[in-house]
Amino acid sequence: MKILVLNCGSSSLKVGVFDVGQTTTEVFKASYERFEAGSCSYTIRSGGKTETGKIALGDIAAALRALPHILADNRITDIDAIGHRVVHGGERFRTTTVLDEPKIAAIEALTPLAPLHNPANLLAVRVAQEVWPSLPQVAVFDTAFHGTIPPRATTYAVPKAWRDAGLRRFGFHGSSHKYVAIRAAEEIGVPLRDLHLVSVHLGNGASVCAISRGESLDTSMGMTPLEGLVMGTRSGDVDPGLFGFLSRQLGLSIDQIEDALYSDSGLLALANSSDMRSVEDRAAKGDADAQLAIEIYAYRTRKYIGAYAAAMGGLDAVIFTGGIGENSPSMRRRICDGLEFMGLRLDHDRNQSVELANHAAPQIQAYGSKVRVIVTETAEQLMIARETAAALAPMAPVPQPIPVAVSARHAHLSRPAIEALFGAGYQLTPAVPLRQPGQWAAAERITLEGPKGRLERVAILGPERSRTQIEISRTDGFELGIDAPVRDSGKLEGTPTVRLIGPAGSFDTDGLIVAARHIHTNPADARRLGLVDGMLVDVHIGDQERGLVFGKTLIRIGANAVTEMHIDTDEANAADIRANGEGSLVPDLRAIAVPNKEPL
Ligand SMILES: Nc1ncnc2c1ncn2[C@@H]1O[C@H](COP(=O)(O)OP(=O)(O)O)[C@@H](O)[C@H]1O
Ligand SMILES: CC(=O)OP(=O)(O)O
């Protein structure tokens, strides 16, 4: 499915065209920014070429209207749908939605909550309706990712009547925070659910987000995209007392104050330019206002990073993104400079030489730093393309729930073991077929013996294997007096020794493990479930009362495997399920894997 994405920010238009299938490929990318005096700067990447320059497009509307020609010039045709970034979704829009007139009206009604953004987003929708009247238009909301923020962080301590009227923190830049968190987890090589991250999005608008175990826990923007950091033209945090003061002392109306906080504050107010490049240039030439603006900007950002590390009770990585986060080494350095006390140390050479092409996510912390620092280009358009495609073509129904089988203790025996236990040339007797094709439980049983005790009548599973492997539970290990490691099947190096006893004799062998829980599945089911061989997933098993989520469940894809999760008796008892049960996959952000790594 070919998706055109329109991302109208407060100061720029960003455009992407993506082929979304099993993988997502970006086939066209453009950005238009620095609109002034009837023209703007632009960059277009398509067909392996990059073009940059100035173009006579005076505002975002003009850039949008020129787009069909620009796409045609770059041979981009056959678009199936248009995905729009919409900044404020309010209480009503918690997820991506296919737009119609009533929904557009509902988004328009949210304009007072995002006056710089929702009108620009809707302008894109209107122009797209004009230019591509037959294509579905889909809205992907900045607010959606923040639905997980708990009430202690969304609630303002203001009168109940105001809260009842809808006053609460929503949070923005959700597609960006979500993408960079996924990208950082991939870079670090640790699942999101095991990470505490702070995402620092510093663009024209700027926000910090605490992402704990893959979920937004708090973010610096609030009911509107005005709260939090210093921005291009927005003040960020101020004392709410200023409203009364300015009204009484300067006679300003609410509208005038609000206008000034959105459009005449931030870097623009402090240093006469809303563009960090200009501010940095002037600061380098000794301009004291620009230098102070930079200090304030970095200080505020640093405070939020510290606050969110405390909110999460730990910090594994800080991720910089957005125009300033991606491109300004000096700003990254200033922000990180005071954070050594919590184990974050930057490597200055790495910070200076960040290279972000092809979705790179370089780590720039010093050797030994406890907290990683990662820089990566945001990919709001990519996330919007994926969400748009998913909203229009919901995935085939997933074969959920997943059957769960409880594996009691058992042994897989090698030829030498069989001969030692049952006699030369002995063949095991297949008695009960198992669900996995070709596998069976034998009629024969053996005894396991350890320094502390014995386990009698242990099952043998066939067919025979090249190496003996004995799978027990932790409780069985206590019984035997042997501390067996948790291992994936077949990974037997360094495993402890146990004595096997059969009718013809005994056999001492290594290969004693507690089997790591896993899901057997086949390529077709894996595709439907969005699973890849070797990945780790979370599975919920059991009922309301004693059900549990089992993390780190290994996916094992076999050509003819029957989809089935295997857990041991300790795990089954903990979740209070008997011989068989059912489990359901817990959705994981990593299901939206990272894009193609090919350059455009
Ligand atoms: N090389 C650079 N050094 C410092 N700041 C930069 C650099 N490149 C871009 N920026 C800043 O990034 C900001 C725009 O960020 P961006 O994420 O593109 O904006 P938007 O929020 O409109 O999407 C501007 O302040 C711009 O000056
Ligand atoms: C929400 C917001 O501030 O967006 P932007 O950075 O595009 O202005």
Ligand SMILES: [Mg+2]
């Ligand atoms: Mg932005």
